[in-house]
Amino acid sequence: MNIAPLVQARGLGRQFRDGASEKWALQGLELQILGGEKLAVTGPSGAGKSTLLRLLGALDRSYAGELRVNGCELRDLDDRALARFRGQTVGFVFQSFNLLPSYSVGDNLLMPNVLTGALPAADALERARELLDRVGLRACWDQRPLTLSGGQRQRVAVARALLLKPSLVLCDEPTGALDHDTAQQVLDLLDELHAEQACTLIYVTHDERVVARCDRRLQLFDGRMAERQPGGSS
Numbered sequence: 001m002n003i004a005p006l007v008q009a010r011g012l013g014r015q016f017r018d019g020a021s022e023k024w025a026l027q028g029l030e031l032q033i034l035g036g037e038k039l040a041v042t043g044p045s046g047a048g049k050s051t052l053l054r055l056l057g058a059l060d061r062s063y064a065g066e067l068r069v070n071g072c073e074l075r076d077l078d079d080r081a082l083a084r085f086r087g088q089t090v091g092f093v094f095q096s097f098n099l100l101p102s103y104s105v106g107d108n109l110l111m112p113n114v115l116t117g118a119l120p121a122a123d124a125l126e127r128a129r130e131l132l133d134r135v136g137l138r139a140c141w142d143q144r145p146l147t148l149s150g151g152q153r154q155r156v157a158v159a160r161a162l163l164l165k166p167s168l169v170l171c172d173e174p175t176g177a178l179d180h181d182t183a184q185q186v187l188d189l190l191d192e193l194h195a196e197q198a199c200t201l202i203y204v205t206h207d208e209r210v211v212a213r214c215d216r217r218l219q220l221f222d223g224r225m226a227e228r229q230p231g232g233s234s
Helices: 049-056 079-088 105-116 121-134 150-161 180-197 208-212
Strands: 005-018 021-034 038-042 064-069 090-094 168-172 200-204 216-221 224-228
Touching (some): 021 049, 021 200, 021 224, 049 200
């Protein structure tokens, strides 16, 4: 594990308007996540878990306090730097897969590079084919996502998230739409790729099987944080 912090947050907060009033979805978070860590973020619905993930991935930059990821204060990034950050630093894996149904599996894998131009086209193609082979779906390159099972689509989503070798992979309930055996296969795959690429892996999850695989658990309650070790008491 890299001992340098990849994520640093001080006084991190996010406020939303709810009718005539305002509500803090996150408030006063103090957070440090090391390079190469596996972290589970848990808590009841509405606790702020997905809000935190969106902030870490720079999908939302309307926050209070400080948030640095890979040395960048996210609110200071201009549009070009923001696109580069999202494409090269962060990979996303969602519960609903978020694959483009009208594009082939191969085109879905290549999309992060299409959007960022981070790699020469030939290198991106080679990397995408290697990853698809790695997740056991070499024969599916030309298929549409809706012809695949849920587990296959999630494996495609994992491969897409890792195309540009991001240092931070954010997983929002990645096993939530999968049966038990398929979920285990996807988690095993993420563990293997995490070890190979030494990326930081953050799960938002309600699944204790996911928590047990992580180095640490962060529990959120009403936008505030209480940290505990997996399996330990709060």
